[in-house]
Amino acid sequence: MIPYTVDRRADTGVTNVTMGVWLFLASEVMLFGALFSAYALLRVSAAAWPHGRDVLSVDTGLINTVVLFASTFLVWSARGSTIGTATPRLVGSSVLAVLFVALKGLEYQGELARGLVPATNTFLAMYFTLTGLHALHVVGGTIANLWAVAGSRRVGPAMTAGRVHALSLYWGFVDVVWLVILGLVYLS
Amino acid sequence: MKARRLPLACLVTWIGATAPLLACPICFQVEEGPVTAGVRAAVVVLIGVTVGVLAGFGVFIARFVARERSATCQ
Numbered sequence: 001m002i003p004y005t006v007d008r009r010a011d012t013g014v015t016n017v018t019m020g021v022w023l024f025l026a027s028e029v030m031l032f033g034a035l036f037s038a039y040a041l042l043r044v045s046a047a048a049w050p051h052g053r054d055v056l057s058v059d060t061g062l063i064n065t066v067v068l069f070a071s072t073f074l075v076w077s078a079r080g081s082t083i084g085t086a087t088p089r090l091v092g093s094s095v096l097a098v099l100f101v102a103l104k105g106l107e108y109q110g111e112l113a114r115g116l117v118p119a120t121n122t123f124l125a126m127y128f129t130l131t132g133l134h135a136l137h138v139v140g141g142t143i144a145n146l147w148a149v150a151g152s153r154r155v156g157p158a159m160t161a162g163r164v165h166a167l168s169l170y171w172g173f174v175d176v177v178w179l180v181i182l183g184l185v186y187l188s
Numbered sequence: 189m190k191a192r193r194l195p196l197a198c199l200v201t202w203i204g205a206t207a208p209l210l211a212c213p214i215c216f217q218v219e220e221g222p223v224t225a226g227v228r229a230a231v232v233v234l235i236g237v238t239v240g241v242l243a244g245f246g247v248f249i250a251r252f253v254a255r256e257r258s259a260t261c262q
Contacts, residue, residue, distance in 0.1 A: 013255055022248075026241050033237030037230040045226025 006158040021166040025173050028137075032177055035130055039184060042122045050123050052186045055116065060107045061186040064100055068138070068178055071096035072171040075145070078164050083152045086164055090145045093171070097142040104135050130181050137174050144170065 004016045012019060043049050052058075074093040078086035108128075111117075118125040144167055152160040 010259075011255065012252065022244075026244065029237060029241050033234060033241075036237070037234040040233045041226040041230035043226070044229040045222040047222065 006162060015162055017162045017166050018169075021169050025169065028173060032133075032180075035126075035133070036180065036184070039126050039130070042126060046122060050121070052123075052127070052184075052188055055123070056127065056186055057107055057110065058186050060103060061182055064103050064107075065178065065182060067096050067100045067103065068175060071100065072168075072175050075164065075171045076168045079168050080161065081164075083157050083160055086160065087149050087152060090149050090164070090167075094142045094145045094149075097138050097145070100138055101135055101142075104131065127185050130185060134174070134177055134181060137177070141167070141171055141174055 002016060006015065008015055009019075014022075071093045074089045074096070078089040078093075081089070111124075116124055118128045148160060148163040148167060151163075155163075
């Protein structure tokens, strides 16, 4: 068994789980940072750049924001609670995350029906790349939520608490990235 | 001995690297254009993100050192 998955290490002051998640999130920041850098390059150098609010469904974007934040809130509210309390919150968070992806899928469907595809222009290429990668992260978080629920009885309350803590950090990151995407793509 | 050579090596590297850096056709070209402005914006964004991540690591390392010092004092 890997040590310090439950107890904090005396030298770092955090568990190995928390340390691992922070390192993972640092790499994720660099991944999205590279994409936002590409967005800046394409937008500033473009002769014409459409307004997201004229092309995309801002209402759907705002509804998805509420859904995603509610999902994250449920994970954060599960921190420090018992398995019996944390399980329905993680399941509820997963349901909201699935709703987020479903709304995103409907949004894509409407855009594709109007002939708005990534090849149309660089704005739409960046839109599909950023939102698609973000949606993949939501799917990954949903799988991680359900994995934590499924293993909670087997690994016990202490390790489950560590997993919930790690999930809350991850979902916080997913929210921050969505806010940046919302501001750059939908509202600009 | 190695510690004395390090600043000299850094100085030589800095002087040697300055000319190629200034010759970068994107950031230092004379003609302004939308592509130049775009690349500059991209570089600024990427530097901002990288500095943010490195600052996070810096804070963690500083905390690490502080914990090590307090443990040594005890």
